[in-house]
Amino acid sequence: MNLAIDFGLSNTDSVLIKKSAMQHRSKSFSGDPSGTLIEEIISSHHISTEDLNHIVVTGGKHYTLPEELSGRSIVPVNEIAAIGRGGQAILKLSPEKHDESVLVVSAGSGTAMISANGKSYQHVTGTAVGGGTLLGLGRLLIDSVDPLEIGELALAGDPNGADLSIADVISGPIGKLPPTATAVNFGRLARETKTVSRQDLAAALINMTAQIIAIIALNASRAINASRIVFTGHLTDMALIRSVLQKTADLYGQEFITSEKSGYATALGALLHFEENSS
DSSP states (O other), rough: EEEEEOOOOSSEEEEEEETTEEEEEOOOOOOSSHHHHHHHHHHHOOOGGOOOEEEEHHHHHHGGSSSEEEEEEEEOOOOHHHHHHHHHHHOOTTTTTTTOEEEEEESSSSSSEEEETTEEEEEEEOOOOOOOOHHHHHHHHHHOOOOOOHHHHHHOOOOHHHHHHHHEHHSSSTTTBBSSSSEEHHHHHHHHOOOOOOHHHHHHHHHHHHHHHHHHHHHHHHTTTOOOEESGGGGGSSHHHHHHHHHHHTTOOOEEOOOOOGGGGGHHHHHHHHHHHEE
């Protein structure tokens, strides 16, 4: 067996394939990668280090780890390849059998966008806006860094309580954009002195975060002529984030693909990339 670990800035994910069944574990960020942390993760899978052949690592400061732990080699996998291969896994694409260009959007604390085509993985672009932005501004605006609370507040709110729509600023639609489309994120607060509810602020915050990522992803996919766009990363755990992403994509006739595996896709990608290239 081999275990793969993705050291994210907000979450650490691990994947183990045991007897053809995949196990996934996730824990909140608790510090930089270390042998002690790896041992904790191994234990969470109810196995010991001796049960493993290799420990595959990616993300964060994985390069600071030693070359082995308790006699088992620690194998680094480039994060770009891990993200790209993880996106392919969600789409059930085999690098050996499929020559299809896809854009993999890793939406975690920040957002990276990777071109995956067969066994070729390249960084295309990205944005510093992501889950870290959502929580950081959540602390400032609504005094919460709990994604569940932010999501619940947003569901009860109206982003236009803080945003300005196209209908608010001009007399008609712009191109194919409807009058209800966002014209200026948080623009109402620049125009008016008003108290905005926590619910509306949370909705506007999710709206802005998802819209920025969606627009950059759409432009990136067109730049590389990607056939599909697939999202990975824990930001898409939030149902409202997924909803805003897709609503934005719908305006441009595009589909965004997410999966229940999205949160741990990079760890899975690292494992698959290692196993497929180690023989």
